[in-house]
Amino acid sequence: MRRAVIAFTAFLGGLVFLLASPAWADGEALKGTLQNQGQPVNGVKISVAGEDGKPVGDATTGADGKWEVPVPEAGTYKVTLDQSTLPQGVALKLKDRATLNVQVYEGSERNVLFALAPAGQQGEAAPASSDSSSSFWDRVAQLTFEGFNLGLIIALAAMGLSLVFGTTGLTNFAHGELLTFGAMCAYFFNVILGVPLILAAVISVVIGGAFGYSQDRFFWGVLRKRGSSLVAMMIISIGLALFLRYVFLFFFGGEGAPFAEYNAQPGIQVGPISAAPKNFISMGIELAVLVFVGIALLKTRVGKAARAVADNPALAASSGINVDGVIRIIWTVGGAIASLAGVMLGLSQNVSFQMGFQILLLVFAGVTLGGLGTAFGALVGSIVVGLFIQLSTVVVPTELKTVGALLVLILVMLFRPQGILGRRERIG
Amino acid sequence: MDWNTILITTVKASIGLETVVYALAAIGINIQFGYAGLLNFGQAAFLGVAAYGMAVTVATFQLPFWLGILIGLAATIVLAFLLGIPTLRLRADYLAIVTIAAAEIVRLVFRSVKFSSVFGGSDGRQNFSGDFFAMNPYSPGTYGIGPISFNERVTWVLTVGWVLIAIACGLVYLLMKSPWGRVLKAIREDEDAVRSLGKNVFSYKMQALVLGGVVGCLGGFLFALGQASVQPDLFSTEFTFYAYTIVILGGAARVFSPVVGAAIFWVLLVFVGNTLSEAVSAGMLPSLFTVNNIGAVRFMLVGLGLMLLLIFRPQGIFGDKREIALDAR
Numbered sequence: 177m178r179r180a181v182i183a184f185t186a187f188l189g190g191l192v193f194l195l196a197s198p199a200w201a202d203g204e205a206l207k208g209t210l211q212n213q214g215q216p217v218n219g220v221k222i223s224v225a226g227e228d229g230k231p232v233g234d235a236t237t238g239a240d241g242k243w244e245v246p247v248p249e250a251g252t253y254k255v256t257l258d259q260s261t262l263p264q265g266v267a268l269k270l271k272d273r274a275t276l277n278v279q280v281y282e283g284s285e286r287n288v289l290f291a292l293a294p295a296g297q298q299g300e301a302a303p304a305s306s307d308s309s310s311s312f313w314d315r316v317a318q319l320t321f322e323g324f325n326l327g328l329i330i331a332l333a334a335m336g337l338s339l340v341f342g343t344t345g346l347t348n349f350a351h352g353e354l355l356t357f358g359a360m361c362a363y364f365f366n367v368i369l370g371v372p373l374i375l376a377a378v379i380s381v382v383i384g385g386a387f388g389y390s391q392d393r394f395f396w397g398v399l400r401k402r403g404s405s406l407v408a409m410m411i412i413s414i415g416l417a418l419f420l421r422y423v424f425l426f427f428f429g430g431e432g433a434p435f436a437e438y439n440a441q442p443g444i445q446v447g448p449i450s451a452a453p454k455n456f457i458s459m460g461i462e463l464a465v466l467v468f469v470g471i472a473l474l475k476t477r478v479g480k481a482a483r484a485v486a487d488n489p490a491l492a493a494s495s496g497i498n499v500d501g502v503i504r505i506i507w508t509v510g511g512a513i514a515s516l517a518g519v520m521l522g523l524s525q526n527v528s529f530q531m532g533f534q535i536l537l538l539v540f541a542g543v544t545l546g547g548l549g550t551a552f553g554a555l556v557g558s559i560v561v562g563l564f565i566q567l568s569t570v571v572v573p574t575e576l577k578t579v580g581a582l583l584v585l586i587l588v589m590l591f592r593p594q595g596i597l598g599r600r601e602r603i604g
Numbered sequence: 605m606d607w608n609t610i611l612i613t614t615v616k617a618s619i620g621l622e623t624v625v626y627a628l629a630a631i632g633i634n635i636q637f638g639y640a641g642l643l644n645f646g647q648a649a650f651l652g653v654a655a656y657g658m659a660v661t662v663a664t665f666q667l668p669f670w671l672g673i674l675i676g677l678a679a680t681i682v683l684a685f686l687l688g689i690p691t692l693r694l695r696a697d698y699l700a701i702v703t704i705a706a707a708e709i710v711r712l713v714f715r716s717v718k719f720s721s722v723f724g725g726s727d728g729r730q731n732f733s734g735d736f737f738a739m740n741p742y743s744p745g746t747y748g749i750g751p752i753s754f755n756e757r758v759t760w761v762l763t764v765g766w767v768l769i770a771i772a773c774g775l776v777y778l779l780m781k782s783p784w785g786r787v788l789k790a791i792r793e794d795e796d797a798v799r800s801l802g803k804n805v806f807s808y809k810m811q812a813l814v815l816g817g818v819v820g821c822l823g824g825f826l827f828a829l830g831q832a833s834v835q836p837d838l839f840s841t842e843f844t845f846y847a848y849t850i851v852i853l854g855g856a857a858r859v860f861s862p863v864v865g866a867a868i869f870w871v872l873l874v875f876v877g878n879t880l881s882e883a884v885s886a887g888m889l890p891s892l893f894t895v896n897n898i899g900a901v902r903f904m905l906v907g908l909g910l911m912l913l914l915i916f917r918p919q920g921i922f923g924d925k926r927e928i929a930l931d932a933r
Contacts, residue, residue, distance in 0.1 A: 279727070347697040399915065407643065407696060411852070412914045414845050419907030426900040537708055540701050548697075573718045582705040589702055590690040 204280045206255055207244035210237045212266045212292040217241050221258040227251065236261075252279050255288050266292055317448040319566040325455055325524070327542075327562020328462040330535065332517035334542045334554035335469060336388075336510025342486030342549030343503045344400065347410045350417040351514065351539065352532030356424055358384045358515025359522035359531060363428075366435050373437045377519045381512050388511015392504050417533065424529035432526030458520045465513060466555060473551050482506055486549055538565070538578070541585040547598020556596055605886055610878045612751045617874035618867045621758070621830040624765030625651075625823040626869065629843070630850040630862035631772045632820030637848070638856035639780060640812035641792035643696050645844050646687065646703030649710040650817040651824030652839030653679040656714055656723060658825055659834045662732035664722055669735035673825065680821040683710075684814040692809045707841055715836035728835035736829050761830040768826070769863055772819050777859045779815075788812055789857075789927075849910045855923025864921065877902045 206224055210217040223234035224245045232253065235243040247253060256275045259268060268274055268290065280286045337351045361380035365371040371379070395416075399409055441452035473479035484492040485502045493499045521531055538561055546557025561581050568580040588595065617623060629647050636642040657676030661667045687706055691699040713719060715726045723729065742756040754762065779785045790798045791805055799805050828834045846869070854865025880898045883889050893901070919925045 347700065402915075404915065408914050408918055410643070410697060410700065411848060412911050414848070415907045415910030415914065417907070418842070418845060419904050419911065422900040422904040422907065426897045426904065429897065537705055541705065544698075544701060573716065575716050576712065576718060579709045579712050582709050585705050586687075586690055586702055589694065589698060593690075593694050593698065 204249060204286075205244055205246040206253060206278065206280060206286050206288055207242070208288040208290070210241045210243070210290060210292060217263060217266060217292060219261060219263065221261040223256050223258065225254045225256070227253070247280055252277055257290050262292075268292060314448040316567070316570065318450065319569060320563060321449045321451065323563035323566035324559065325451075325459055325562070326538075326565060327559035328459055328466065329517050329520050329524075330538050330542045330562050331466055331555045331558035332462055332513045332520070333535065333539045334546070334558045335466070335551055336506070336514050337539055338543045338546070338549060338554035339482060339486055339506045339551055340503075340510055341543070342551075343482070343489060343499075343506055344396065345406045346396065346413065347406075349410065349413040349536070350420060351510075352534075352536030353417050353420040353424075354384065354388065354511055354514035354532065355518035355521060355535065356529060356532035357387055357420070358518030359527045360424060360428060360518075361515065362519045362522060363433070363435060363527045366437070367433070370436075373435050373523075376435075377516070380519055381515045384515025384518070385508045385512030388514070389504060389508040391511070392507035396507070397500065397504070421529055421533060428527075428529050430529070432528035432531075434526050435522060438523060454523060458523055462516075462520060465516060469509065469513065470552065470555070478502070478505055483551065486551070538562075538581060541581050544585055545588050545595055547595030550595070550597045553595055553597030560596075605879075605882050605888075610875065610882060613878055614871055614875040615752050616754075617870045619762060619766070620870065621761060621765070621826070623866045623870045624762060624769065625827045625830070626847055626850055627769050627863045627866035628765070628772060628823030628826065629820045629847040630854070630866055631769070631776060632816035632818070632823075633844075633847050633851050634816075634856060634858075634862045635776060635819065636812055636816035638851060638858070639785065639792065640788045640809055640816075641696070642692070642809060642813060642816075643700040644687075644703045644813065644816065645700045645841070645848075646705075646707035646710075647817075647820050647847055648839040648841060648843040649703070649707035650680050650683060650820045651827060651843070652707075652710050652714065652836070653683050654821030654824035655828035655834045655839070656729070659729040659732045659828055660722055662735070663724075663729040669732075672732065676821060676825060677818065680817045680824075681814055684817040685810070688810045688813045692806055692813070704841055704844075707839070707844065711836050711839055714839075723836070726836060728833055730833040733829045733832045758830070761826060765826050765830075768822050772822070773859050773863065775819075780859070784808075784811075845910075846906065849906060849913075852910065852913050852918070852920050855920030857924070857927045858922045861920060861922045868921075873902055873906070876905060 208222075210220055218237050218241060220237045220243075221234060222237070222243050222245070224232045224247065226232055232247055233245045235245045237243045245255075254275055254277055257268065259274055262268070274290075276288060276290075278286055278288055333351065333355055336354070337348060340346055340348055340351070358380045361383050362373065362376045365376035365379050366373045396409070399412065404412070438452075438454045441454055443450045443452050446456075471479075473483055481492065481497045481502045482505065484495070484497055485499050489499055492502075518532065521535065525531070539558070542558030542561040543554045544557070545560060546553030546555065561584075564584060565577045565581045568577050572580055629651060632650070633644065633647055636644045654676035657679040658669075658672035661672035661675045662669055683706070687699075687703055691702045714723045714728075716723075717725055719725075737757060737760065740756060740760040742759050744756050746753040746755050747759045748754055780789070787798060787803055787808055791803075791808055795805055798808075824839075827838065850865040850869045851862055852865075853869060854861030854863070877899065880889075880893070880901055881895065884893050884895055884898050913920065918928050
């Protein structure tokens with residue numbers, strides 16, 4: 177998972193830099209911001225040399241982690257981070273990437289990213305250790321663990337999405353924003369108001385449930401009553417997603433930020449797996465919530481009614497189930513567990529306004545793989561997607577692991593469009 | 605408040621590069637969604653593979669410009685087949701999910717470090733538009749009326765763009781009047797009925813997907829040439845969503861509505877954006893609004909506008925409510 181986090185942070189960072197750096201800046205330069213888990217790292221020496229190895233200049237990162245080295249002309253430069261100047265407890269993510277070759281274009285400033293990680297945690301990413309077979313299996317075990325971690329977060333989000341689809345037929349593109357909403361709530365209470373994160377998470381789950389409830393009560397339910405068609409509602413959900421995402425951007429800003437607690441936990445070793453304790457605990461919570469929701473779906477009256485409505489709303493209504501009431505409960509629970517998923521996602525990577533949207537496609541992949549409209553299918557599908565994403569990094573570069581998962585989504589359409597647990601008649 | 609600048613940029617936006625690119629993308633979506641009822645949420649990918657196909661051919665492999673255009677077109681058609689074959693037999697929302705996923709795949713591959721020797725990573729590709737501007741018949745200078753004028757390069761791009769829009773609109777008009785177009789609209793209304801008349805529905809849908817992609821990809825070429833560079837993040841899924849907003853704003857299944865929709869969309873976006881940022885710097889808004897976050901407001905309005913349009917006027921400005929492919933299938 178932390179691999180994903182770093183790659184993701186780097187990706188987001190790159191995105192932010194792309195937006196932030198005006199292309200018309202005069203003078204070529206190399207610059208960047210050093211961050212470790214969202215915190216700026218200062219006092220690190222970075223030197224720049226020409227392609228022929230002739231030194232061009234050096235810089236030391238400031239209190240905001242920023243550094244900049246002007247270069248005389250466009251061309252290729254070697255940028256070296258002096259690892260001995262890194263503060264205690266911080267190391268390069270990949271030890272052999274202390275020197276980067278970067279291209280500077282005419283008249284533009286080029287951002288250079290060095291991925292940092294807490295010392296002792298970067299080991300899992302080191303590809304150097306994959307020579308012998310035992311360390312290969314260690315890596316597989318580690319990736320399996322990380323895959324479960326990601327899969328469980330996806331599953332939390334997918335349950336709500338799949339049940340909403342099953343009961344109302346709505347393909348909700350705004351479901352990712354429920355996750356972002358949860359993470360933002362927790363961030364607000366945790367960082368701005370100073371509430372402990374665990375309490376903040378509980379509050380945000382409650383608020384997320386209320387958000388889900390009111391979305392159905394005042395928005396989707398009203399639209400259903402007006403007889404809006406499903407395709408119209410799907411596009412409306414895109415409008416809602418855009419709207420919410422930019423509301424988040426407006427209030428939160430474009431850069432990611434971590435919660436106030438549990439940021440740089442030293443990793444612990446359990447068998448072949450090394451991870452921060454927060455990962456084990458959040459996985460435990462996720463698993464407990466999923467099992468709880470699963471049992472509720474199987475054993476309680478409301479749960480049975482929910483599955484009946486998801487299966488066939490008309491038949492459920494005619495056998496005396498209050499379909500609207502069930503749908504509202506599904507929205508409430510779906511919103512609450514999506515909030516939880518958002519908090520967990522924010523814990524393993526930074527909170528940002530795009531986090532929900534970025535995981536939404538993986539959620540769709542999980543839901544489709546498991547079978548649209550089924551609750552347990554979504555669970556199975558999500559975990560398969562999470563595992564697949566992490567395990568695929570054994571063969572494909574980390575930056576392309578999402579591509580693999582999305583390709584699988586397309587292949588599923590080709591060979592088994594109803595998904596693992598879906599039924600044939602839903603798809604035609 | 606500098607109303608003069610606001611008005612000039614707004615009027616320029618109504619015929620500017622963004623309007624041209626989005627109009628072409630929206631004409632493509634109109635063929636797919638408006639006439640055939642296909643929910644292609646990956647239009648950005650069609651523009652992306654076309655733009656990159658051309659840029660990579662010229663910039664990376666140093667091959668001629670026209671070969672680049674051909675490769676861009678071929679890449680678009682291949683992408684349409686790749687997306688269409690698994691999904692066109694399934695329900696509408698499957699196509700939506702697959703196309704949006706494909707658009708992300710394309711963008712992630714373009715920006716990956718692994719393939720940066722070909723696609724240039726997140727910096728994209730530059731230095732491919734020389735041949736295009738070498739064909740520029742306009743001599744250096746500015747062209748236009750008073751302050752509403754463009755330099756010779758922009759004028760050339762816009763001329764080509766509006767000619768392509770005119771051709772695309774003419775093509776759509778003729779096609780939709782033809783028997784082929786009537787079958788397409790019939791598929792949108794009732795697929796099973798068309799199938800029972802012995803038409804190959806799958807093949808017609810595929811043709812619509814390819815045609816819409818090809819029209820859209822012309823926008824991709826212009827986007828790349830107009831900016832003289834391609835970057836992966838230009839072709840994000842939000843591009844597609846804005847293009848959908850444009851189609852729905854103008855009214856789906858009308859020949860000129862994507863063009864009018866694009867002009868209105870960009871005029872509103874530029875006008876609101878400029879007015880808000882001027883108002884912020886003039887200190888006329890509460891301190892909650894700053895120079896940094898004011899840009900988000902206009903995109904909030906896009907989302908809000910898309911929702912309100914579909915709730916209260918799904919046929920847009922020119923559309924006919926009976927002709928909108930919004931029924932569930």
